[in-house]
Amino acid sequence: GQSLEQPSEVTAVEGAIVQINCTYQTSGFYGLSWYQQHDGGAPTFLSYNALDGLEETGRFSSFLSRSDSYGYLLLQELQMKDSASYFCAVRSYTGGFKTIFGAGTRLFVKA
Amino acid sequence: DTAVSQTPKYLVTQMGNDKSIKCEQNLGHDTMYWYKQDSKKFLKIMFSYNNKELIINETVPNRFSPKSPDKAHLNLHINSLELGDSAVYFCASSPDRENSYEQYFGPGTRLTVT
Numbered sequence: 001g002q003s004l005e006q007p008s009e010v011t012a013v014e015g016a017i018v019q020i021n022c023t024y025q026t027s028g029f030y031g032l033s034w035y036q037q038h039d040g041g042a043p044t045f046l047s048y049n050a051l052d053g054l055e056e057t058g059r060f061s062s063f064l065s066r067s068d069s070y071g072y073l074l075l076q077e078l079q080m081k082d083s084a085s086y087f088c089a090v091r092s093y094t095g096g097f098k099t100i101f102g103a104g105t106r107l108f109v110k111a
Numbered sequence: 112d113t114a115v116s117q118t119p120k121y122l123v124t125q126m127g128n129d130k131s132i133k134c135e136q137n138l139g140h141d142t143m144y145w146y147k148q149d150s151k152k153f154l155k156i157m158f159s160y161n162n163k164e165l166i167i168n169e170t171v172p173n174r175f176s177p178k179s180p181d182k183a184h185l186n187l188h189i190n191s192l193e194l195g196d197s198a199v200y201f202c203a204s205s206p207d208r209e210n211s212y213e214q215y216f217g218p219g220t221r222l223t224v225t
Contacts, residue, residue, distance in 0.1 A: 033212045042201060042216035043154065085152055091212040096166060099211040101146075101154040 002026040004102035006088055011108040012078055020073045020105045022088030032064050032071040033089040033099065043087060046073070075107070083109045114138050115217035117202050123223045124192055131188045132220045134202030140215070142166075142208045143185040145177060146201040148219070154201070160185055161208045189222075197224045 003025045012018040022032065031050035035043040049055055049064035049071060061074040075082055085104040092098055115136045124130055136143065144167075145157040159167035160179040174190045185202060202217040 031212055037152075042218050043203075043214075044216070045213045048212045087154060089212070097208050097211050098156070098159075098167060099214065100156065104152050104154070106152075 002090060002092065002100050004088055004090055004100065006086075006102045006105045008103070009106045009108070011110060013110050014078055014080060016078050017074065017076050018078060018107065020075075020086050020088075020107065022071045022073075022102055024069050024071075024088070024090045024102075026090050026092045026100070028093040029066065029069075030091040030093055030097070032062070033091065034060075034062050034073045035087045035089060035101070036084050037087065037104070038084045046086075048091075078109050080109050080111065083107055115202060115204055115215050117200075117217040117220050119220060120218060121221050121223075123225065125225055126192055126194060128192050129188070129190045130192060130222070131186055132200055132202075132222075134185045134187070134217055136183055136202075136204040136215070136217075138204055138206075138215060140204040140206050141182055142205045142211065143179065143182070144203040144205075144214065145185065145187050146203060146216075148199045148201060150198070158185075158187075159208070159211075166208060192222075192224045194224050197222055 006022045033048045034046040037043040047062040054063045059076045064071040087104045089101045142161045144159045158177040163179045199219045203214040205214045
């Protein structure tokens with residue numbers, strides 16, 4: 001089967017750096033996506049890693065290690081508006097492509 | 112110029128009723144999805160259609176029946192609603208099934224069953 005694990009909650013201070021980890025277990029792994037969801041809003045796509053290494057998009061970066069079945073989302077220069085839930089999602093192929101979401105990490109940014 | 116739209120945004124109904132949620136995307140995508148997000152925010156895939164063809168059908172009660180009249184629309188009909196069906200239902204789309212890693216979500220439909 002497939003499983004993803006990420007912390008349920010993370011708290012950080014405005015201006016700081018925070019890392020949200022995701023470990024996964026799946027067959028036919030293709031890549032790891034990250035999504036952001038504000039309260040009452042819809043999930044929005046942030047990034048996708050298919051290869052090992054770090055992908056940077058502005059203040060957000062995402063990292064993948066396929067050998068460790070592990071990835072993380074790094075948020076720098078935290079702002080209050082970054083308070084949201086962050087989901088990792090595994091893309092795999094078992095007879096067809098499928099994307100499965102983790103349970104999400106609630107990020108609280110304090111002043 | 113909304114990319115993925117859903118109606119209604121809120122739905123309050125009684126147990127035993129039948130209801131439908133509609134979804135439309137104007138992105139020209141081939142693949143569409145229905146997700147259920149419960150109170151713990153767990154986002155669970157229910158169905159996926161690619162060019163009107165059902166490609167993912169997770170373990171969902173057969174009271175839930177999706178319908179895709181064309182590749183821009185994916186509707187969800189729910190029969191005999193139960194209390195446990197209360198959740199937020201999201202429709203999403205991706206360019207095709209191979210690019211399912213980047214999905215565009217609708218605003219969600221908050222269903223409350225009383």
